[in-house]
Amino acid sequence: MTQNSELRTNNKPIPYGRQHITDDDIAAVVETLQSDFLTQGPKVAEFEQAFAEYVGAKYAVACSNGTAALHLCTMALGVNKESRVITTPITFVASANCVRYCGGTVEFSDIDPDTALLDIHKVRQLLESKPKGYYSGIIPVDFAGNPVNLEEFRKLADEFGLWIIEDACHAPGGYFIDSKGEKQLCGNGRYADLAIFSFHPVKHIATGEGGMVTTNDEKLYQELLKLRTHGITRDPALMEENHGGWYMEMQELGYNYRIPDMLCALGISQLRRADAGLARRRGIAKVYDKAFDNHSGIKVLGTSPDVFDAEGETGHAYHLYVIKVEDRRGLYDFLHQHNIFAQVHYIPAHTMPYYRSLGYKKGDYPEAENYYAGCLSLPMYPSLTQEEQEFVIEKVKEFLG
Template sequence: KEFEILFAKYIGSKYAIALSNGTAALHLSALALNIKHGDKIITTPITFAASANCIRYCGGEVVFVDINPETKLIDLEKIKSLLESSPSNTFKGIIPVDFAGYPVNLEELRKIALDYNLWILEDACHSPGGYFEDSNRQIQNCGNGIFADLSIFSFHPVKHIAAGEGGMITTNDEILYKKMLKLRTHGITNLQGEFINSIITATGGVVSDSYPGWYVEMQDLGYNYRITDFQAALGISQLERADQNLIRRKEIAKRYFDAFHAKKYIKKLNRLIPGHAYHLYIIEVEDRLGLYNYLRENKIFSQIHYFPIHLMPYYQKFGWKYGDMPVAEKYYANCISLPMFPALTEEEQEYVIDKINSYYE
């Protein structure tokens, strides 16, 4: 509970629900939003698979929309075009992703969602501490519940707030909050005001003025998605360092930008954006495979984020194919994520920069 209260305060939401991991947070959110068989939900192809899989867990249909070539976020104009060209009530909701730490402009997305009666589930796993500026020039923190119905976070070891593992859902909606509390714990409640069975049923046939102290009710089909006390304690300690770690991430991002923005062999790179949380720092290059192998030979373990989900064999079963998301596919062909974590030293980062330059020069 302490972790939930502190996290909600940090993000700026009314409620927070701690869970066993980020995928559990996505699944529970999908259940709370009542995704059911055949419901069509929009999301991006450039994200970790769980952002789409949570739709399938509930029997929904995943509809991918291509990314913006500059931000690498789901393209809001393409969402509008899809909605305008589809019959009314075709879609139920949208799952935008703050990819790499770049916040989706949820104010603009909310306008679209309201026009088409859609809910928004923000995947903010990459963006705790991130924000965007709204039309009134007000700072809107990722996950604060102002524009998204629900937002989810992850505490995986590589994330901003690392608790070994864990997840969190934030919301300002009390009804969804109470529903998810129950779903998190096997669908069971111990709150007397919510009990459905009579007191005499609960006591086993004994007349009483109140429910017995041992009595709990399973009222829905829920899951064991609770976070452990150990994970929560780690999360609290990490939360205390979150702002300082974010400052360090921005310093690392600036150094990469300064080193590479004028290089001809760098096609694109993460820009310096005030509200960016810099979970990842990504450059787009020629001969990506050659660079990747060269860096590994020199003990630099870069990564690729992400292989487009619509091209995963599982999603190809539903008819998705190469060519459906041309911007995402072009991005994937050139992207490479550079080392980005608060403990990265200046000497280590300089080594990374030097090796990339030496490969191309």
């Protein structure tokens, strides 16, 4: 870029993530606003069916947000005060909190330093340190959009009698390559019992707030539907009694985790261009990769080798583009001074005051803490322009000298 680069970008704020709302999105929402249903209408089921098809799962249940999706999963799987569940400390805290909502115990396990994904070898060590049956399940996270190899985690889970919830909030459209050379889309239910997604504005598909659970298990699907709506069923086949067409039964304690039709209308519209958005994210990542290749002051967060297909194309979904630098605070502040709002993902969950009150302490998971000390997420979203990205790269390199 030239010395007038800041002027050429109009000095506009460049966030790390941003929603992209089109005229088609607005029209879809307006149409629903003018319809007979604002909530509990036909758009919910339409969005669920379209999303299930997109990820290759049999069933999908839309809900109010990604955290609600996680909570629904733990409830449906019967997590209680006797349950012990393993997850990664490098995630948004909801991945762990959902276990606590049900009274269960969260046990963190350290990450692979190259990818920041849950390290399956460390999980095995943790499992082998206790008798079988001590742990209930695993919640691996497709961190930054880099898919976890769930085929390997499924083998481990089956060996120790565990369920799996895949936290795929960062990875709709992402995939890994299994042992047969086949693509396994995140959330397709082939290896995980349940998978969850978020439609927060910075995610691939934005509905404002919103979430989705996918599964191939019909029993879990029916349980999710009931728990999403106060534990109530209106299906006569599932009722103990039936007083007439108005009758409904609350059969267990559920929650109001429903999502409105107008948000589902937005989700359906966004889903239609999800592949284009994903391709753009991968293109942005390639530009960053080339710019930072062999730069001594920058280490780019690695990608798992099993997400590349035979043609060398990646299954990484690139919700985030993460670099690691020595002076993270200095670079963060410098970029913010130039209206580049890079962000840090994530503060290790076990170092939060709440989890420290449960007995965790700094030093428990050194790889997670080493990752956190230097990580920074650069702007990554489909509407990021070439000029804006060049400006980001220029300023990163300028700071690092």
